[in-house]
Structure formats: C-alpha cells, structure tokens
Amino acid sequence: MHVVIPLYPRFTALDAVGPYTVLAFAPGWTVTFAAAETGPVADDRGSLSLAATARLADLPHPDVVVVPGGPGTLDAISDPDLVGWIARAHEHTRWTASVCSGSFLLGAAGLLRGRRATTHWGWLDHLAGFGAEPVGERVVTDGKVVTSAGVSAGIDMALALLAEAADRETAQAVQLAIEYDPRPPFAAGSPKTAPAGLTGRALSLIG
Amino acid sequence: MHVVIPLYPRFTALDAVGPYTVLAFAPGWTVTFAAAETGPVADDRGSLSLAATARLADLPHPDVVVVPGGPGTLDAISDPDLVGWIARAHEHTRWTASVCSGSFLLGAAGLLRGRRATTHWGWLDHLAGFGAEPVGERVVTDGKVVTSAGVSAGIDMALALLAEAADRETAQAVQLAIEYDPRPPFAAGSPKTAPAGLTGRALSLIG
Numbered sequence: 001m002h003v004v005i006p007l008y009p010r011f012t013a014l015d016a017v018g019p020y021t022v023l024a025f026a027p028g029w030t031v032t033f034a035a036a037e038t039g040p041v042a043d044d045r046g047s048l049s050l051a052a053t054a055r056l057a058d059l060p061h062p063d064v065v066v067v068p069g070g071p072g073t074l075d076a077i078s079d080p081d082l083v084g085w086i087a088r089a090h091e092h093t094r095w096t097a098s099v100c101s102g103s104f105l106l107g108a109a110g111l112l113r114g115r116r117a118t119t120h121w122g123w124l125d126h127l128a129g130f131g132a133e134p135v136g137e138r139v140v141t142d143g144k145v146v147t148s149a150g151v152s153a154g155i156d157m158a159l160a161l162l163a164e165a166a167d168r169e170t171a172q173a174v175q176l177a178i179e180y181d182p183r184p185p186f187a188a189g190s191p192k193t194a195p196a197g198l199t200g201r202a203l204s205l206i207g
Numbered sequence: 208m209h210v211v212i213p214l215y216p217r218f219t220a221l222d223a224v225g226p227y228t229v230l231a232f233a234p235g236w237t238v239t240f241a242a243a244e245t246g247p248v249a250d251d252r253g254s255l256s257l258a259a260t261a262r263l264a265d266l267p268h269p270d271v272v273v274v275p276g277g278p279g280t281l282d283a284i285s286d287p288d289l290v291g292w293i294a295r296a297h298e299h300t301r302w303t304a305s306v307c308s309g310s311f312l313l314g315a316a317g318l319l320r321g322r323r324a325t326t327h328w329g330w331l332d333h334l335a336g337f338g339a340e341p342v343g344e345r346v347v348t349d350g351k352v353v354t355s356a357g358v359s360a361g362i363d364m365a366l367a368l369l370a371e372a373a374d375r376e377t378a379q380a381v382q383l384a385i386e387y388d389p390r391p392p393f394a395a396g397s398p399k400t401a402p403a404g405l406t407g408r409a410l411s412l413i414g
Binding site for chain 1: 219220221224225227228231232233234237238239240247252254255256257258260307327328345346356357358359360362363366367370375376378379380381382383384385386387388389390391392393395396397398400401402405406408409410412413
C-alpha cells in the first residue's frame, strides 16, 4: 500500500508525522512525503522542515492520501496545483484522509460535499462552507473519506484506517510497537473537558 | 526556554516530533533540531528526513535537551561526539529528557547511574546495564532527568515537562490546542493490555 502525504508551507508537523509513523510501521506499507517540488518544506513554527522526496505531479495514483492541516491551509486552499492533485488522486485512492484543517483542502477539492466530516474543534463550523455536515468526533469515516480532529488525532485516525485497510491485528501490533497507551497528564484535550476559559488561550497558540 | 533535539541517523520520527510539537507551541519556547552537521537526517524508515538547522557543537548550553530513540541508538551510543555533547549539555540544562531508546543515549552519557528511568517496554531491562533502576511507567522523573516510554510517550512526557517548567495552565492550553484527547481504537498500546502473543509481532516491526 502506497501512502502519499502532501506537504505545503506552514503545515503542522505532528499532523503529518503521527499518521506517517503508524502507517510506515505497517508491513508492506510505504509512505512518501511529496510537495510541489522536492526538498525541505517548513512547518508552521518555522523551526522544522520535512523533506519532500517526490513531486506531487509524479505521484498521480497513490493508494492512500493523508492531508495534514496547519495554518498554511489558509493559503493552500487557493493553490490550484495542490487542490487539483488531491481531487484527481482521490478518483483512484482506496482512502483519502485528513488531519485537523487538512479537511479544508479536501473540501476545496470538492470531496466533502454531502459528507459527514470533522476537523479541529476551533473551526468545526467552517466545514459547512464546503458542503459538509460537521461532526464533532475524533475520527469520521464517510465512504472512502476519513477526516480527523486536531493535530494529535491523526494517530487515532491512522490506526483506525490501518485496521480497516489491513486487519485489526496489524493495527494492534503497530499500536503496541509505538507504545500508544496514552496517559495525558490533564483532561484538557477537548473543549468539553478542559478548564473553563481555556479555549481562547489555546486558539492563540495556533497560527 | 531553548530546547535542543539532537538527531542522528535512524531515529524514530514521532519520538522527536511529538515533544517538538508540544514544546514549540508553548509561548516563549523555541526548539532547534541539531546534529553533527546541518542538513537532512534520515529516520528509521528511510522515508522521512528532518532538517538539522544547527550543529550540536554550536549549541553547548540548551535549557532543555530531548533525545529521541530509534534503532539508530545502537550505533549512536558509540558516537563520542553525540554522547559527549549530551554529557556536557546536561551540566547546564534545567531538564534532560529522552523518549523510547533515547534513554540509552542518556545512559551512555553516564546520566542514569543510580537513577530511576524508563524506555520502550521491549527493552526496559537493558537500562540496568547503564546503572539505572528500570521503572515500567509512562514518564519517569528523577531530579532533572525525565525519561519516557516508547515512541508516542514523548507527547505525555513533554506535556508533563511543560507543566513543571512553565505552569499547569500553559500545558493545558497546549494540550487543547493540539486536541490531545486520545481515543486509541484498541487497548493494545501496552503489553499489559494487548492481546496475548502480540509482543513478538510488535517487536518485529521495529528496527
């Protein structure tokens, strides 16, 4: 199974590297980071660059696409090359997936019309602008389109996708290999459970 | 607060990018990826390179060091430049931390003698060879040395470190910003809860 993760300036690194680590550990799966041109692509903090090893134009038919989010989606949704690549690749994929605001790129490619979808809690309502039905869940699967919530949710999404695409035991073996037995020190990861008044402060950290 | 994450060939990407994402989202914190030389450093799958933007030799006094693990630690523990840098940096750090088998590099630098420490469940017993007391917990803090369990545990570790180094509210705001409200699809992330017989298969995926 060949997975392509498209990179664009100011993506959020964990959106890409969470699913990457899950899927690249699976036997027989390969993951390629691709962009408009090969070479380093800088993330949203400007302090980390991931190397794109292929041009998107050279990878028209991946089995799986995982689109990361990040503040760079604000510009990227107007990039006809990237959005067009997603739309055309989707015609052939087994799954087309996104993390966080990566769902806006799926939306810009026309893939969310009439579909249930999710994104980061901070801008869930914006999905309606792409014709989607916003759903406040961690991972939402509608046909072959799989969207997930903010940043860290890509790990959960990739494990669920792997269980479906390979089998339950493979996903469990990867989960054990990466010791994904999360123990967050606080119950602050969702606006439903976080201390009151924290949402504004959290949103100020993004972008 | 200045954090340095040292990279070496065949590190595991999520070990580095999990803590990076947590700490780089914190106001006033900067994170630098550094290596023997600047430029791309390939991970354990060979399909992802992270860019080192500084030479370790040029960053002798970081406030915080976070050492990722990965199969490359087997060679890296014999690299006198890397191990020596960790030992000397530790003299000045506020915290010296590791993820997964990154703890072996702390051990090789002599930082674990007489300390409680942890690592990936697959090789917890090996810590005793560095004079440490192996502890099967997600995050172990002993003085200013913070070690964590396998791969994904670096996210929990970084949030705990941030709560201690900054304050509880800052860590909670970052947790909410990255929507770290984990919902693993299976209870397979620890050998204590995974289906019987899965440990061998999980270990075969690593390395």
